[in-house]
Amino acid sequence: VLMTCPPPDPYLVEQLEKRFTLFKFHSIPDKAHFLNSNKASIRAVVGNASAGADAQLIHQLPNLEIVSSFSVGLDKIDLAKCRERGIRVTNTPDVLTDDVADLAIGLMLAVLRRLCQSDRYVRSGQWKRGDFKLTTKFTGKSVGIIGLGRIGLAIAKRAEAFSCPISYHTRTEKSDVKYKYYPSVVELAANCQILVVACALTEETRHIINREVINALGPKGVLINIGRGPHVDEPELVSALVEGRLGGAGLDVFQDEPNVPEELFGLENVVLLPHVGSGTMETRKEMADLVVGNLEAHFLNKPLLTPVL
Ligand code: 8YV
Incomplete structure:
Protein backbone atom coordinates (compact mmCIF):
# COMPACT_ATOMS: atom_id res chain seq x y z
CA VAL A 1 0.00 0.00 0.00
CA ASP A 94 -21.53 9.95 5.58
CA VAL A 95 -19.25 9.49 8.61
CA LEU A 96 -17.95 13.07 8.35
CA THR A 97 -21.17 14.82 7.33
CA ASP A 98 -22.18 15.92 10.85
CA ASP A 99 -18.74 17.30 11.71
CA VAL A 100 -18.42 19.33 8.53
CA ALA A 101 -21.96 20.70 8.88
CA ASP A 102 -21.34 21.52 12.56
CA LEU A 103 -18.20 23.38 11.58
CA ALA A 104 -20.03 25.37 8.90
CA ILE A 105 -22.51 26.58 11.53
CA GLY A 106 -19.61 27.24 13.90
CA LEU A 107 -17.96 29.43 11.27
CA MET A 108 -21.19 31.38 10.71
CA LEU A 109 -21.48 32.06 14.44
CA ALA A 110 -17.77 32.80 14.77
CA VAL A 111 -17.82 35.37 11.96
CA LEU A 112 -21.11 37.08 12.84
CA ARG A 113 -20.68 37.05 16.62
CA ARG A 114 -16.93 37.70 16.38
CA LEU A 115 -16.12 34.75 18.66
CA CYS A 116 -12.41 34.58 17.87
CA GLN A 117 -12.00 38.34 18.13
CA SER A 118 -13.83 38.34 21.47
CA ASP A 119 -11.58 35.59 22.78
CA ARG A 120 -8.50 37.60 21.75
CA TYR A 121 -10.01 40.67 23.42
CA VAL A 122 -10.30 38.88 26.76
CA ARG A 123 -6.91 37.14 26.59
CA SER A 124 -5.04 40.33 25.70
CA GLY A 125 -6.48 42.15 28.71
CA GLN A 126 -8.32 44.69 26.51
CA TRP A 127 -11.63 43.99 28.29
CA LYS A 128 -10.35 45.90 31.30
CA ARG A 129 -9.58 48.92 29.14
CA GLY A 130 -12.61 49.49 26.92
CA ASP A 131 -15.88 48.55 25.29
CA PHE A 132 -16.34 45.71 22.86
CA LYS A 133 -18.21 46.65 19.68
CA LEU A 134 -21.61 45.09 19.04
CA THR A 135 -21.75 42.16 16.64
CA THR A 136 -24.31 40.79 14.15
CA LYS A 137 -27.25 38.49 14.92
CA PHE A 138 -27.13 35.02 13.33
CA THR A 139 -30.65 33.68 14.01
CA GLY A 140 -32.90 34.38 11.04
CA LYS A 141 -30.18 35.29 8.53
CA SER A 142 -30.87 33.92 5.06
CA VAL A 143 -28.46 31.13 4.15
CA GLY A 144 -27.63 30.20 0.54
CA ILE A 145 -25.97 26.84 -0.03
CA ILE A 146 -24.01 25.82 -3.12
CA GLY A 147 -24.30 22.05 -3.40
CA LEU A 148 -27.11 20.22 -1.68
CA GLY A 149 -25.59 16.79 -1.20
CA ARG A 150 -25.14 15.08 2.14
CA ILE A 151 -23.16 17.95 3.68
CA GLY A 152 -25.23 20.76 2.12
CA LEU A 153 -28.44 19.19 3.43
CA ALA A 154 -26.97 18.73 6.91
CA ILE A 155 -26.01 22.42 6.95
CA ALA A 156 -29.51 23.39 5.79
CA LYS A 157 -31.11 21.31 8.55
CA ARG A 158 -28.94 22.95 11.21
CA ALA A 159 -29.48 26.46 9.84
CA GLU A 160 -33.25 25.85 9.85
CA ALA A 161 -33.01 25.32 13.61
CA PHE A 162 -31.69 28.91 13.78
CA SER A 163 -34.78 30.07 11.80
CA CYS A 164 -32.66 30.82 8.74
CA PRO A 165 -34.53 30.84 5.40
CA ILE A 166 -32.63 28.45 3.12
CA SER A 167 -31.99 28.72 -0.60
CA TYR A 168 -29.58 26.76 -2.78
CA HIS A 169 -27.85 26.33 -6.09
CA THR A 170 -27.11 22.98 -7.74
CA ARG A 171 -26.76 22.02 -11.40
CA THR A 172 -30.37 20.88 -11.49
CA GLU A 173 -33.25 21.69 -9.17
CA LYS A 174 -34.06 19.05 -6.53
CA SER A 175 -37.65 17.84 -6.60
CA ASP A 176 -37.57 16.56 -3.01
CA VAL A 177 -36.60 19.71 -1.08
CA LYS A 178 -38.65 22.72 -0.06
CA TYR A 179 -35.81 25.27 -0.19
CA LYS A 180 -35.78 28.01 -2.82
CA TYR A 181 -33.72 27.11 -5.89
CA TYR A 182 -31.55 29.53 -7.86
CA PRO A 183 -30.27 28.36 -11.23
CA SER A 184 -27.49 30.97 -11.04
CA VAL A 185 -24.89 31.36 -8.27
CA VAL A 186 -24.89 35.16 -8.72
CA GLU A 187 -28.64 35.27 -8.10
CA LEU A 188 -28.27 33.03 -5.04
CA ALA A 189 -25.52 35.32 -3.71
CA ALA A 190 -27.62 38.42 -4.33
CA ASN A 191 -30.51 36.92 -2.36
CA CYS A 192 -28.82 35.55 0.76
CA GLN A 193 -26.83 36.97 3.65
CA ILE A 194 -24.58 33.97 4.24
CA LEU A 195 -23.32 31.97 1.27
CA VAL A 196 -21.89 28.51 1.93
CA VAL A 197 -19.77 26.45 -0.45
CA ALA A 198 -20.62 22.78 0.10
CA CYS A 199 -20.24 21.21 -3.33
CA ALA A 200 -17.62 18.86 -4.73
CA LEU A 201 -14.63 20.40 -6.51
CA THR A 202 -14.80 19.68 -10.23
CA GLU A 203 -13.74 21.58 -13.35
CA GLU A 204 -17.25 23.05 -13.36
CA THR A 205 -17.14 24.30 -9.76
CA ARG A 206 -13.53 25.61 -9.75
CA HIS A 207 -13.76 29.37 -9.00
CA ILE A 208 -17.54 29.12 -8.62
CA ILE A 209 -16.98 32.02 -6.19
CA ASN A 210 -15.64 34.74 -8.48
CA ARG A 211 -15.66 38.55 -8.43
CA GLU A 212 -19.25 38.77 -9.69
CA VAL A 213 -20.54 36.37 -7.01
CA ILE A 214 -18.57 38.18 -4.28
CA ASN A 215 -19.95 41.55 -5.37
CA ALA A 216 -23.48 40.12 -5.45
CA LEU A 217 -23.04 38.87 -1.87
CA GLY A 218 -21.93 42.36 -1.00
CA PRO A 219 -20.53 44.39 1.92
CA LYS A 220 -22.95 42.84 4.42
CA GLY A 221 -22.66 39.30 3.08
CA VAL A 222 -20.58 36.50 4.56
CA LEU A 223 -18.89 33.68 2.66
CA ILE A 224 -18.37 30.30 4.35
CA ASN A 225 -16.13 27.78 2.62
CA ILE A 226 -15.98 24.23 3.96
CA GLY A 227 -15.51 22.77 0.45
CA ARG A 228 -12.16 23.23 -1.26
CA GLY A 229 -9.88 26.25 -1.64
CA PRO A 230 -10.04 26.27 -5.45
CA HIS A 231 -13.81 26.77 -5.30
CA VAL A 232 -12.92 30.39 -4.63
CA ASP A 233 -10.91 32.84 -6.72
CA GLU A 234 -8.74 33.58 -3.69
CA PRO A 235 -7.06 36.83 -4.84
CA GLU A 236 -10.55 38.20 -5.64
CA LEU A 237 -11.80 37.17 -2.20
CA VAL A 238 -8.80 38.77 -0.48
CA SER A 239 -9.21 42.08 -2.31
CA ALA A 240 -12.97 42.15 -1.65
CA LEU A 241 -12.37 41.61 2.08
CA VAL A 242 -9.53 44.14 2.24
CA GLU A 243 -11.61 46.74 0.32
CA GLY A 244 -14.74 46.06 2.38
CA ARG A 245 -16.76 44.89 -0.66
CA LEU A 246 -17.54 41.68 1.27
CA GLY A 247 -18.80 41.65 4.85
CA GLY A 248 -16.82 38.69 6.15
CA ALA A 249 -15.63 35.16 5.59
CA GLY A 250 -15.26 31.90 7.49
CA LEU A 251 -12.75 29.70 5.71
CA ASP A 252 -11.70 26.13 6.50
CA VAL A 253 -9.99 25.58 3.15
CA PHE A 254 -7.53 27.49 0.98
CA GLN A 255 -6.10 27.38 -2.51
CA ASP A 256 -2.56 26.39 -1.50
CA GLU A 257 -2.79 24.79 1.95
CA PRO A 258 -1.13 25.30 4.39
CA ASN A 259 -0.34 28.70 2.85
CA VAL A 260 -2.98 31.31 3.69
CA PRO A 261 -2.92 34.85 2.24
CA GLU A 262 -1.35 36.97 4.96
CA GLU A 263 -3.49 39.99 4.01
CA LEU A 264 -6.29 38.16 5.85
CA PHE A 265 -4.41 37.87 9.15
CA GLY A 266 -5.25 41.38 10.32
CA LEU A 267 -8.96 41.29 9.42
CA GLU A 268 -11.36 40.83 12.35
CA ASN A 269 -14.31 39.89 10.10
CA VAL A 270 -12.51 36.77 8.91
CA VAL A 271 -12.13 33.42 10.69
CA LEU A 272 -9.40 31.12 9.39
CA LEU A 273 -9.25 27.39 10.17
CA PRO A 274 -6.62 24.81 9.14
CA HIS A 275 -8.90 22.43 7.13
CA VAL A 276 -10.46 20.75 10.16
CA GLY A 277 -14.00 20.06 8.92
CA SER A 278 -13.78 16.33 9.65
CA GLY A 279 -11.15 16.73 12.37
C1 8YV B 1 -9.90 15.80 5.35
C2 8YV B 1 -11.67 16.33 3.52
O1 8YV B 1 -9.37 17.04 5.57
O2 8YV B 1 -13.12 14.48 3.40
C3 8YV B 1 -12.60 15.40 2.78
O3 8YV B 1 -12.81 15.60 1.58
O4 8YV B 1 -11.29 17.33 3.04
C4 8YV B 1 -11.25 15.94 4.90
O5 8YV B 1 -12.07 15.10 5.54
C5 8YV B 1 -8.79 14.97 4.94
O6 8YV B 1 -8.92 14.21 3.83
C6 8YV B 1 -8.24 14.23 6.13
O7 8YV B 1 -6.92 14.00 6.00
Missing part, protein backbone atom coordinates in the same frame (compact mmCIF):
# COMPACT_ATOMS: atom_id res chain seq x y z
CA LEU A 2 1.40 3.38 -1.01
CA MET A 3 0.27 6.30 1.17
CA THR A 4 0.61 9.38 -1.04
CA CYS A 5 -0.41 12.00 1.53
CA PRO A 6 1.51 12.97 4.67
CA PRO A 7 0.26 10.48 7.32
CA PRO A 8 -3.03 12.15 8.32
CA ASP A 9 -3.79 10.08 11.39
CA PRO A 10 -1.70 7.76 13.63
CA TYR A 11 -4.59 5.30 14.04
CA LEU A 12 -4.92 4.95 10.26
CA VAL A 13 -1.19 4.30 9.89
CA GLU A 14 -1.24 1.76 12.73
CA GLN A 15 -4.20 -0.11 11.23
CA LEU A 16 -2.65 -0.15 7.75
CA GLU A 17 0.72 -1.33 9.08
CA LYS A 18 -0.97 -4.21 10.93
CA ARG A 19 -2.33 -5.57 7.67
CA PHE A 20 -0.17 -4.39 4.78
CA THR A 21 3.33 -3.35 3.81
CA LEU A 22 2.91 0.40 3.98
CA PHE A 23 5.12 2.82 2.04
CA LYS A 24 4.89 6.45 3.12
CA PHE A 25 5.55 8.24 -0.15
CA HIS A 26 5.65 11.69 1.43
CA SER A 27 8.77 10.92 3.46
CA ILE A 28 10.65 9.13 0.67
CA PRO A 29 13.31 11.54 -0.61
CA ASP A 30 13.99 9.98 -4.04
CA LYS A 31 10.47 9.24 -5.24
CA ALA A 32 11.47 8.39 -8.80
CA HIS A 33 14.02 5.82 -7.61
CA PHE A 34 11.52 4.38 -5.10
CA LEU A 35 8.85 3.99 -7.78
CA ASN A 36 11.31 2.35 -10.15
CA SER A 37 12.20 -0.30 -7.61
CA ASN A 38 8.75 -0.85 -6.06
CA LYS A 39 6.18 -0.06 -8.73
CA ALA A 40 5.33 -3.71 -9.45
CA SER A 41 4.49 -4.51 -5.83
CA ILE A 42 2.14 -1.58 -5.19
CA ARG A 43 -1.48 -2.70 -5.45
CA ALA A 44 -3.21 0.03 -3.47
CA VAL A 45 -2.96 3.78 -2.89
CA VAL A 46 -4.21 5.60 0.21
CA GLY A 47 -4.53 9.37 -0.15
CA ASN A 48 -6.56 12.22 1.27
CA ALA A 49 -7.61 15.78 0.46
CA SER A 50 -4.00 16.89 0.04
CA ALA A 51 -2.69 14.10 -2.21
CA GLY A 52 -4.41 11.21 -3.95
CA ALA A 53 -3.55 9.54 -7.23
CA ASP A 54 -3.05 11.72 -10.29
CA ALA A 55 -2.66 10.51 -13.88
CA GLN A 56 1.13 10.56 -13.66
CA LEU A 57 1.25 8.36 -10.56
CA ILE A 58 -1.39 5.96 -11.86
CA HIS A 59 0.64 5.65 -15.06
CA GLN A 60 3.71 4.66 -13.03
CA LEU A 61 1.90 1.92 -11.06
CA PRO A 62 1.17 -0.95 -13.45
CA ASN A 63 -0.40 -3.21 -10.81
CA LEU A 64 -2.54 -0.63 -9.02
CA GLU A 65 -5.93 -2.14 -8.19
CA ILE A 66 -7.54 0.27 -5.74
CA VAL A 67 -7.37 3.86 -4.47
CA SER A 68 -8.87 4.16 -0.98
CA SER A 69 -9.18 7.81 -0.01
CA PHE A 70 -9.22 9.11 3.57
CA SER A 71 -11.64 11.84 2.44
CA VAL A 72 -15.06 12.25 0.93
CA GLY A 73 -13.67 14.64 -1.71
CA LEU A 74 -12.28 12.94 -4.80
CA ASP A 75 -10.66 15.91 -6.49
CA LYS A 76 -7.12 14.61 -6.00
CA ILE A 77 -7.89 11.35 -7.81
CA ASP A 78 -7.91 11.07 -11.59
CA LEU A 79 -11.23 9.24 -11.80
CA ALA A 80 -11.18 9.03 -15.60
CA LYS A 81 -7.80 7.27 -15.54
CA CYS A 82 -9.02 4.91 -12.80
CA ARG A 83 -12.11 4.07 -14.81
CA GLU A 84 -10.02 3.47 -17.91
CA ARG A 85 -7.68 1.11 -16.06
CA GLY A 86 -10.42 -0.64 -14.06
CA ILE A 87 -8.95 0.64 -10.79
CA ARG A 88 -11.45 0.63 -7.92
CA VAL A 89 -11.94 3.87 -5.92
CA THR A 90 -13.43 4.35 -2.45
CA ASN A 91 -13.94 7.39 -0.19
CA THR A 92 -15.34 8.14 3.28
CA PRO A 93 -18.86 9.56 2.86
CA THR A 280 -12.68 15.08 15.41
CA MET A 281 -11.29 11.94 17.05
CA GLU A 282 -14.59 10.15 16.56
CA THR A 283 -14.93 10.89 12.87
CA ARG A 284 -11.29 10.39 11.92
CA LYS A 285 -11.47 6.89 13.48
CA GLU A 286 -14.58 6.07 11.44
CA MET A 287 -12.87 7.40 8.30
CA ALA A 288 -9.78 5.28 8.99
CA ASP A 289 -11.92 2.18 9.57
CA LEU A 290 -13.59 2.77 6.19
CA VAL A 291 -10.25 3.17 4.40
CA VAL A 292 -8.93 -0.06 5.90
CA GLY A 293 -12.27 -1.89 5.55
CA ASN A 294 -12.44 -1.03 1.86
CA LEU A 295 -8.90 -2.33 1.26
CA GLU A 296 -9.63 -5.53 3.17
CA ALA A 297 -12.88 -6.08 1.29
CA HIS A 298 -11.11 -5.57 -2.01
CA PHE A 299 -8.27 -8.00 -1.27
CA LEU A 300 -10.73 -10.60 0.05
CA ASN A 301 -12.87 -10.24 -3.08
CA LYS A 302 -15.81 -8.95 -1.06
CA PRO A 303 -18.10 -6.01 -1.94
CA LEU A 304 -16.48 -2.64 -1.18
CA LEU A 305 -18.00 -0.71 1.75
CA THR A 306 -18.13 2.72 0.08
CA PRO A 307 -17.35 2.32 -3.61
CA VAL A 308 -17.07 5.28 -5.97
CA LEU A 309 -15.81 3.19 -8.90
